[in-house]
Amino acid sequence: MSAQKGRATVKERAELALNDEFLVKAVKFTTERLRNGKKNASAEHGNWDEWRERGRQIRLHTIAHLDYYLNLFVENARANGVHVHFADKGEDAVAIAMDIAQRKAAKTVVKSKSMVSEELHLNHALEQIGVEAIETDLGEYIIQLAGEMPSHIVIPAIHKNRYQIADLLSEVAGEKLEADTTVLAGFVRKKLREKFLEADIGMTGCNFAIAETGSMVLFENEGNARMVTTVPKTQITLMGMERIIPSFEDLEVMATLLPRSATGQKLTMYMSAITGPKRTADADGPEEMHIIIVDNGRSLQLGDPEFQELLNCIRCGACLNACPVYRHIGGHAYGSTYSGPIGAVLTPALNKNVAEWDDIANASSLCGACYEACPVKIPLHEMLIYLRRRKVETGNGKAVETAGMKGFAALTGSSAAMKAALAIGKIGQRLVVRGGEIRTKLGPLKGWNSYRVTPSLPRRSFRDRWEKLNREVDADRPQMAPDMKRRMEQIVKERGKGGGGHGGH
Amino acid sequence: MADINRQTGAAGGESERAAWLAEMERASRAKQETFMNGIAARLRHPRMTSKPAQPVRGAPDFWRTFDWTPEERVERFEANWRSVGGHTARAKDLAEAGRFIAERAQELSARIIVRQDQAELASLGLESSVPDAEVSVWNADEDVAWKARAAEADIGVVIADQALAYTGTVVVRSAPNKGRSVSLLPTVLFILIPAERLGTRLGEALIPMDEGGRDALPAGVHFITGPSRSSDIENDLTIGVHGPGVVYAVIIG
Ligand code: SF4
Numbered sequence: 001m002s003a004q005k006g007r008a009t010v011k012e013r014a015e016l017a018l019n020d021e022f023l024v025k026a027v028k029f030t031t032e033r034l035r036n037g038k039k040n041a042s043a044e045h046g047n048w049d050e051w052r053e054r055g056r057q058i059r060l061h062t063i064a065h066l067d068y069y070l071n072l073f074v075e076n077a078r079a080n081g082v083h084v085h086f087a088d089k090g091e092d093a094v095a096i097a098m099d100i101a102q103r104k105a106a107k108t109v110v111k112s113k114s115m116v117s118e119e120l121h122l123n124h125a126l127e128q129i130g131v132e133a134i135e136t137d138l139g140e141y142i143i144q145l146a147g148e149m150p151s152h153i154v155i156p157a158i159h160k161n162r163y164q165i166a167d168l169l170s171e172v173a174g175e176k177l178e179a180d181t182t183v184l185a186g187f188v189r190k191k192l193r194e195k196f197l198e199a200d201i202g203m204t205g206c207n208f209a210i211a212e213t214g215s216m217v218l219f220e221n222e223g224n225a226r227m228v229t230t231v232p233k234t235q236i237t238l239m240g241m242e243r244i245i246p247s248f249e250d251l252e253v254m255a256t257l258l259p260r261s262a263t264g265q266k267l268t269m270y271m272s273a274i275t276g277p278k279r280t281a282d283a284d285g286p287e288e289m290h291i292i293i294v295d296n297g298r299s300l301q302l303g304d305p306e307f308q309e310l311l312n313c314i315r316c317g318a319c320l321n322a323c324p325v326y327r328h329i330g331g332h333a334y335g336s337t338y339s340g341p342i343g344a345v346l347t348p349a350l351n352k353n354v355a356e357w358d359d360i361a362n363a364s365s366l367c368g369a370c371y372e373a374c375p376v377k378i379p380l381h382e383m384l385i386y387l388r389r390r391k392v393e394t395g396n397g398k399a400v401e402t403a404g405m406k407g408f409a410a411l412t413g414s415s416a417a418m419k420a421a422l423a424i425g426k427i428g429q430r431l432v433v434r435g436g437e438i439r440t441k442l443g444p445l446k447g448w449n450s451y452r453v454t455p456s457l458p459r460r461s462f463r464d465r466w467e468k469l470n471r472e473v474d475a476d477r478p479q480m481a482p483d484m485k486r487r488m489e490q491i492v493k494e495r496g497k498g499g500g501g502h503g504g505h
Numbered sequence: 506m507a508d509i510n511r512q513t514g515a516a517g518g519e520s521e522r523a524a525w526l527a528e529m530e531r532a533s534r535a536k537q538e539t540f541m542n543g544i545a546a547r548l549r550h551p552r553m554t555s556k557p558a559q560p561v562r563g564a565p566d567f568w569r570t571f572d573w574t575p576e577e578r579v580e581r582f583e584a585n586w587r588s589v590g591g592h593t594a595r596a597k598d599l600a601e602a603g604r605f606i607a608e609r610a611q612e613l614s615a616r617i618i619v620r621q622d623q624a625e626l627a628s629l630g631l632e633s634s635v636p637d638a639e640v641s642v643w644n645a646d647e648d649v650a651w652k653a654r655a656a657e658a659d660i661g662v663v664i665a666d667q668a669l670a671y672t673g674t675v676v677v678r679s680a681p682n683k684g685r686s687v688s689l690l691p692t693v694l695f696i697l698i699p700a701e702r703l704g705t706r707l708g709e710a711l712i713p714m715d716e717g718g719r720d721a722l723p724a725g726v727h728f729i730t731g732p733s734r735s736s737d738i739e740n741d742l743t744i745g746v747h748g749p750g751v752v753y754a755v756i757i758g
Pocket of ligand 1: 316320342373
């Protein structure tokens, strides 16, 4: 089972991850491709910052009036014939989902990708009552077979090679499958098709919920979310309470930002707007539809001037691809459902537990690349600093003299660099007021050496620093396996021809 | 306000099920108040019950006037569609489109074809032009398990309600005569796009969904931008993971 769930610190997990060469290569290869894809897609689209600002404004407004918009969504969804449920805690959502499954005497549940369901460990709960929960997203299906956690929001099986995947799928098939992508994907198509048709319940996440019409919107590339919302008789949708936007008009902005930021696509292959269960005369679609609205720590961010913007996140994963640390250590090292810069802030925020998760906040370079990449302009790099400050304030700041700490102390000694660091990170007035002693305790560079990414903190723009970090990380990059390199070259060649259309989910 | 026509029909234990749903609804409504009040309290404002002014809505202004000529739309749509691995074709009318589909169906030795129940698609004449295949018309017969039928079909044929060139996207809306499965389950999909339904921006399809409001929306509005795909195995692009792997966009007119 998952080794990532132990109590190891991020640092220890990072060392584990680093030992797996393939992981490093795969993470770099994919994130790089996605990152470049994103740069191309946003540049090609043009006026990117205007769109980002638009996205930010829409999200800010909706969250600031969440009681109104969420309520409006609920009323409209009910009028559409949806059964709406509320869950303060993860356990409540699990209990509701289990109640529905039991009422339906469900044997199998087919699921499309849902971060909320990961957050709730729902599959495990369903298993306990004898319900088989099947992940149907190709990557999720693979890691479910392996009994692991996703390592990337957008590409969950980024850490597995096709031989490992062939081994896993061969076990299911009861015969040896060739380690060929087409063969493997073809097997999964056939296998899961049977599952879609026999499943009692389809379970989905929700990318956006439209307040004014009570519709839910899903973005995907494979078509499994469409399967899950079309074939089974009962649909259950798990939705974070902050997924709301006012209108379809606003969805145009989100649909412009999300796919481009996630995979560099102009739009995902499928975007589906589901408005209630099937109409009586329809011959497909669910007969019964439930939406479970989940708080599970989200409302703790409301009214918090430093963290409320976390709720603006549209889960695109761009901050992961941009983050030099993530690209170096991979998602599992974060040891939680949400990885990368967003995970570093969101996990402790949702858990309301600064002490337990503080080491995660250190697994970030404060370089600001995450903010620059974020399509809704969430200042993650600033939040990381707030997090560290809170940790000190709650008495969890153990002033251990690590090598990194000493390095940081040395840096604070060089006042020009420190001032730049403060200005860049907007570390905050309190910190400045408290002077050097606290600063050394905070140590944004703490433990840094062990990640082998040394952030430089000169007085330059985030962009400059990001480029430099990229270069450092890339210089470090292990040689790629020849076949992988060949594939990559092939992809680049095809992309040059404008064909192929790579980018993916 | 619950619409009767959206009521759901299940078999055994119907009254028990109704009682359970009613009980859940009671619990949900009670919880709704505390949930929303909790949000308002955290946001430190009294519970908001009237619509706030929305300072920024939808796309930037410059975007709203952006439009391509009909020729540009066709060209860009086709280029986008092909760039994601889709296929394109032009036909001057439905008859020509029908011949095109029939030829492909014969080439591929299709055994089962499923099409939406629409007059335009009937006029393609596939029933007679592809004699070796069984052509099913969606939901034309109550006794057929339609989802299973679509799942075993080699070819699905649908007509787009709208298409958008900028992203290379086709919009299909569900209805009793227009199954969601027909554009999803068959291995090969033909989407007919009457040229006059081809617009430029996504907003041209989205904004009318607000204007028509909740009541005018079907259960499913699907935006399709190419074949089903995945890069989950070693980033190697795979087509047709769950949905159709071969998708033809046939622009008519
Ligand atoms: S924080 Fe921003 S960049 Fe990161 S996943 Fe959320 S929306 Fe995307």
